[in-house]
Amino acid sequence: MIEFDNVTKIYKGNIKAVDQVSLTVPQGSVAVFLGPSGCGKTTLLRMVNRLVPITDGNITVNGMDTKSLNEIELRRKIGYVIQSNGLFPNMTIEQNVTIVPNLLGWDRVKQRDRFNYLMDLVGMEPDQFRNRYPHELSGGQQQRVGIARAMAADPPVMLMDEPFGALDPIIRTHIQKEFLQIQQEVQKTILFVSHDIDEAIKMGDRIAIFKDGSLMQYDAPTELLAQPKNQFVQDFVGTDRSIKSLSLYTVADLLEYKKPKPVKKSSFNLKVDLDTSLREAMAMLFNETEQELLVVDKNNQPICEVTITDVQQYLQENTQTA
């Protein structure tokens, strides 16, 4: 768990980069810091591992005030991933990944086991990459190694500063998906800086939106899209926020809100299960001339039908205008 308590950063010349930010990131969840450049999100992130000294307020990591620890020790307990991956070209992939365990004095066998485990985790063959050098890897592979390296000493907390920002869109989508799977397995508490609202919705359990160093809103993605607190947040999430929020709801969510209609037609061209996101369901409806979808359960038994109007009503109910 990470707690920010009235955190403030004032640079020389009385420039407030971060202004009295208080928020809590629960254990094992991902919080995305979102905002335009210069809004203080990176500064706030870098204050956690004290790369930027804090002017006022407190940051506690798992109940420990970051100021009470030696900064070197503190940083070794916090994973750190940056946009340009920052791999060391003079070291092999294995040396890169195990650098923190090496500094902590782990024995060789333990370091090697950890390397093998992490490479498997990020979907790379350990033996194939062990003795290779960063320049031989593609951008996506380098960033995966960067993530493996940040997790090397099994830190409970990870800081990620636009980790996928430098990747091309196709690889980025792919790695985002993989990263969420990894997170399901490792359950780290993660701070994730982004300037991309779509990435934030995809990656974050909660999203914090900043403007000029102040926290505008800190909420779950659905809440943020449904009820933007002010004009800035509303503009930032965009006028298409209801469409964005489609990917956050499943057919099951819709049925919880609305009593299922009994199945009238005998044959359907389109079938979806309960876990399908509304975004996919809508896409299917738009692609075909059909007016309704058949919802089936796990055993492929029909439950009910859903129409475009149902989805529309559901969204309107959930995302009121601010």
Add this chain to the structure above:
Amino acid sequence: MEKTKVFTLVFKTLFFLLIALFFSWGIWNGYFSMIFTESERFLLLLQQHLLLVVTSSLMAVAVAIPLGIFVTRPRFAKSEWFVLNTANLGQTIPVIAILAIVMTYLGIGFNTAVFALFVFSLLPILRNTVAGLNSVDPAMKDAAKGMGLTPMQTLWRIEMPNAMFTIMAGVRTAIVMNIGTAALASLVGGGGLGDLIFAGINLRDNAYLFSGAVPVTLLALTVDGLLRLSERIFIPKGLQEAAKSA
């Protein structure tokens, strides 16, 4: 591509032909005879020459690299301007002038020569150390710091290995220049192959001149080659491969 290859080949052939011509001309005229007729003296001078170069170069490396590290530490960044310009000044003063100045304090002989050569070798090493360390990707240093490397660990594990290409180039430049310049040691009684060269000039005797100058040149080329080879040891393998593939 093919054209440049042919051109390089022709140029190289011509170059080596010229060298071969020069040597046969020298040998034909007996200009290298000194090396064989007075081989004992020649070897002594060669030894002196090497000692001058090795001593002054080692001193320069031992001073310039730590100084370069020092001025690139963020805390002492303000001293970089001063130190680099002082070293630049040392480079702009002709070696002969340095010799003259140092001679008034250390007298004549080996020490004066070594000191002058040392001053002269400082700048290339210092400048390249500073340039090399300053060119290390800031993102890499940030990652190292953020992962909990101490400033010392960042220096030795990240900064120095990644700056090694540039530092080694500076060391090589300094030593090769040093070998040529060491011929001037003769002027202050420092010995070395310069003795033969200056004797040749004074006596208008090509045999002396050639027996001194040609070995100095060959020595410089050989040492340059050896230092290039040593880069394979000093520069991390990953960087060598990256440089090759780039």
